[in-house]
Amino acid sequence: MKCIGVLTSGGDAPGMNAAIRAVVRTGLDNGIRVMGIQRGYSGLINGELFEMDRRSVADTIQRGGTILRTARSKEFKTKEGRKKAVNILKAFGIDGLVVIGGDGSFRGASELAKQDICTIGIPGTIDNDLTYTDYTIGFDTAINTVLDAINKIRDTSTSHGRVSIIEVMGRNCGDIALYAGLAGGAESIIVPEKNYDLNELCKTILEGKIRGKRHNLILLAEGVGGADELAKKVQEITSIDTRATILGHIQRGGSPTCMDRVLASQMGYRAVELLFEGKTSRAIGIKFGKIIDEDIEEALNMPRNFNEKLYQIAMALSY
Template identity: 80%
Template sequence: MKTIAVLTSGGDAPGMNAAIRAVVRTGLDKGFRVMGVQRGYSGLINGEIFPMDRHSVADIIQRGGTILRTARCAEFKTEEGRKRGANILKTFGIDGLVVIGGDGSFRGAQLLSKLGIATVGLPGTIDNDLPYSDYTIGFDTAINTVLDAINKLRDTSTSHERVSIVEVMGRNCGDIALYAGLAGGAESIIVPEKGYNQDELCRTILEGKLRGKMHNLIILAEGIGGADDLAKKVEGITGIQTRATILGHIQRGGSPTCMDRVLASRMGYRAVELLQEGKSSKVVGIKDGKIFDMDIDDALAVERHFDEKLYEIANALSY
């Protein structure tokens, strides 16, 4: 193996640049020629590939987003599209590819490996929804972004004695809501894994008011419903002024935390080691603080288990 490449795919996540930096500089250190693929699988199909050196990744470890850009690509989901992508890589003399993204990106890497391209996946997604790994690149930054917003909203909610409903990302995975809600002292955390009872929620808010609570903070994962609708229902039932805040894509941006920078660097280094060892169709993860790798097939088959204990703790500490 002489030439490797790196791409980012799917939704961006803070720490992707740190991972790109790690792949490029580790690859160069180990004697590889390193190429960058712009705009994910879409750019791969279109041949948007360029050589990278140490200067290419200078001063990016602290930046959010991805310098390689990212895009969705419906064409790559077709067999013809994947064959075209593999042929493009071979045309550029690329033997191995590091893919940074979520489960959809991993499936693309898995299929490319069947076409003769050595692939390694790094988990880059703020949702923390790849259960084979304890944490994904970008998750820690996202929950700290949410926490900062919660801290600011608490001030104004207390001043106006309001209920504040904060909608965070997490269509099928409630980890952002759970971790940020616990750290932010939320009175209620609503996640798709557990659901909620509207009457019980409103009763809890009214009981809190009787005890002298000045505000109520509810963290809502987007996968279970809209914050605006819930705010109208809560205000209609309780009579307490209720405001919704949808954080949206602010959670994807921002300078990555120390944890995300270190995690991305460790994972990127290991990805290049795997390619050097001649491995393919692998993913890198972290378990109990240690970096490990496993087959993409096995990783995608891991069943996700919601952290019931953490949810129990959050509920116990909420009042």
């Protein structure tokens, strides 16, 4: 292993820069050249590569986003596009590739592995939707961003006696809503993994009002539906002023938390170790506090396990 490449793909996540930094400096520490690939698979196909040194990643561990930038590539999904990518990697003498991203990025890494490119995947996505690992890079920062918003929205919601519906990211995975909702003391948490009844929700809100509650916070994962539409329905039924707040891409930005920086550093270090050992098509994760790696295909095909116990705790503590 003489030269490796690193790229970030798909949605950005806080901590990606910490992972890039770890890959670059671990590689250099082992006498390996490191090439940075800009704009994900799109940049790889277009030959947007440059050699990185220690200074390339100086003063980046605390920065959100990704210094390598990111993009989605339709061309890479084609056989011809992947062939271009392989040819570029060979032209630059790259023996191994570290891919930082979510499930789509991992599928791309798996396809490259089938064409004899050593690939290692590092999970970088705020949704925490990769089952094989307990946590993904960026998740902890995102839920802390949401928690800060919850604390502020509660202040104004209490002042006006309103119901506040906060829509967070999570199309198929409700972890952001679940964790932030529990930590923020939300009265209701609506996630894709659990069915909810509108009438039951409104009943809970009205019962809270009778008990003297001056506000009501509902965390809604975007995969369930829109906050604006739900707010209208809740207000029609309860006659309580109901406002919707859609946090959107604010959840993707910001300086990564300590947990995300440490996790990204551990995973970046392990990625280079695996390449140095001649491993390929591996997905790095964390289980029970230990860094692990799984076959990428097996990791992607693991069934989704929703944390029922955590949801049960959140519901029990919400009243």
